[in-house]
Amino acid sequence: MLYACFMSSALPPFPPSQEPLDIPQLLEVGMGPEEPCLRADAARNRARLLEAAARLIAEHGVAGVTMEAVAAAAQVGKGTVFRRFGDRTGLLMALLDHSDRKLQADFLGGPPPLGPGALPLERLRAFGVAVLYRRVEQLDLHLAAQMEPTRRFSHPAVTALRTHIAMLLRQIVPEADCELLSQTLLNSLDPALIHHQTRQCGMPMERLESGWIDLVARVTGTRAPD
Amino acid sequence: MLYACFMSSALPPFPPSQEPLDIPQLLEVGMGPEEPCLRADAARNRARLLEAAARLIAEHGVAGVTMEAVAAAAQVGKGTVFRRFGDRTGLLMALLDHSDRKLQADFLGGPPPLGPGALPLERLRAFGVAVLYRRVEQLDLHLAAQMEPTRRFSHPAVTALRTHIAMLLRQIVPEADCELLSQTLLNSLDPALIHHQTRQCGMPMERLESGWIDLVARVTGTRAPD
DNA sequence: TTACGATCCGGACCGAGGTCCGCTTAATTT
DNA sequence: AAATTAAGCGGACCTCGGTCCGGATCGTAA
Known part of the structure; x- marks a missing residue:
């Protein structure tokens, strides 16, 4: 029930600070609970999708990044893209x-x-x-x-x-x-x-x-x- | 070939001013050439479309303003909406x-x-x-x-x-x-x-x-x- | 009044984003 | 190793914005 946790999509929450706390370690803080910790196959597909999207951008520009195109390029079902990134914006954000x-x-x-x-x-x-x-x-x-x-x-x-x-x-x-x-x-x-x-x-x-x-x-x- | 001209969609161009020219008449200036001056039926449909859109907003919120819904409510073809306003943004702008x-x-x-x-x-x-x-x-x-x-x-x-x-x-x-x-x-x-x-x-x-x-x-x- | 041409209309059609649900598979438990 | 279960997967399906073109209509001119 606990999967390998890597390649998180969202930035870790940045705790509200009244004081100038400029510790680099902040980057690593707080990644625990809300990161879903993908299953192995899910993580693999996620990586392939991001790679495919990047390749599509390089080849055809951002307009070429269609959810279906990305899914096809990553040899993955369309639903998988949405499951992982929510929507197109989520994919681009990632x-x-x-x-x-x-x-x-x-x-x-x-x-x-x-x-x-x-x-x-x-x-x-x-x-x-x-x-x-x-x-x-x-x-x-x-x-x-x-x-x-x-x-x-x-x-x-x-x-x-x-x-x-x-x-x-x-x-x-x-x-x-x-x-x-x-x-x-x-x-x-x-x-x-x-x-x-x-x-x-x-x-x-x-x-x-x-x-x-x-x-x-x-x-x-x-x-x-x- | 010159039709009655009313209910323009875009604001008149605002001439670039180096000086404080605050003449109300400016509002009326420059409406001539680039206003297409709709044909009678076109103008009528345009008004009906705007009215229909406003009604839809009042009833179902902005999300209810579908191009097809507006067209239907105005008893007009879908293509007419796009011909008149270009796209959904254009309609909302209007x-x-x-x-x-x-x-x-x-x-x-x-x-x-x-x-x-x-x-x-x-x-x-x-x-x-x-x-x-x-x-x-x-x-x-x-x-x-x-x-x-x-x-x-x-x-x-x-x-x-x-x-x-x-x-x-x-x-x-x-x-x-x-x-x-x-x-x-x-x-x-x-x-x-x-x-x-x-x-x-x-x-x-x-x-x-x-x-x-x-x-x-x-x-x-x-x-x-x- | 009639003929003509520019403009407009309508709805079939397409592409892309997003949803859904039955099936598969990975991790865990016994 | 087998059973269990939560998560993931895929692709059919829906909606909606946007396009297109044959046919209807309006304004004009003869």
Whole structure:
């Protein structure tokens, strides 16, 4: 009744922190109870599905990632895909899981200015820039995975980012409504917005980058006078 | 070959303005060339479809607005719905058109603090609050109409809002990247975000409202010291 | 009034996401 | 090793958004 437990789909829950707790070990905490611990065949199929999906993306772009196509490419029934990932969004999210964990590890325990060791303001700047570029790297995937407004903000990976921003904000502007501000700030890095700005408005990444820096400065009230 | 022209679906294009041009007449400008001017039967069917859709929403919620259901309720073929509105999003957008125009009229030519006559900063504050409440009023509709990240930012109604913010910003912080800032600010009023904050996080509207006020103050650097 | 052409209409058709349920298989227990 | 059971599997099936094209209709011009 207890199966080998690996390749979890969702990020581990990020405990709400009032204090700057930047322990890398956090990444490993809390994976116990809510990870279903797949059966051997299920885990194997899961891996094959993810691999197949990645291959399909590489070959035909995100639009080519049809649930039936993925199932066929993985030589698996269609129902299996849905059983494992819930829906298409879940599958795409799972594909982004690796990058998400990497980013999370970077700002939780990596070197400054992203990780602990730098000033909160510097970390916040670096954080936004990091998110920006990593999202651009896989923009199509992010866009495709972003349908459905409901889960967009409650996904663990997004929650982790928001919580991190909130923590940094609390160290910089403790008197502000950091919960709200963190949501606002993170939302300004919305993949759909990035897509619009870069691809539809033709803004270069440098502009978005300095836009984030400027926004942080304004929001935290740490603007150098012009 | 020239038909009666009424009940246009899209908002009139909002000409890019460097100067504060707040003439109500703007609402009527530019409706000429790109409005197709429907044929009589087409216009009649269009009206029936919108009415049917509204009725369906009232009865079964937004989820009940199926293209086939709307067509059936309007006693019209399914193809007609798509011909007229392009897709489901288009239909839902058209349903929001009235509110959009009203809001636009309010901040273009209505009484202060929303309309011209008040200080730019006051107008910006009032603008966000107005958008906030109007979106909450029809939140489900806004959410359903918001699928597809591509058109979310390029729709005329959204563009109009963003342009207006940009115009106000230029009067307050001319040295800033107002284009970018306006997108950021408007995105902080994203219906999906509002949904998450009010319904998933349980934040009261007052908090969102003061959050906007505070955000505007921070972004424009007009914060009163605590 | 009649003829003409552009526009529109309708519903059959398709593809893809998502559900369901009977069957299979892996892990556990005796 | 055999029995038990929870989990997984597969693919038929459904719904719904979106497309297409032959035929009907409207507005116009002769």
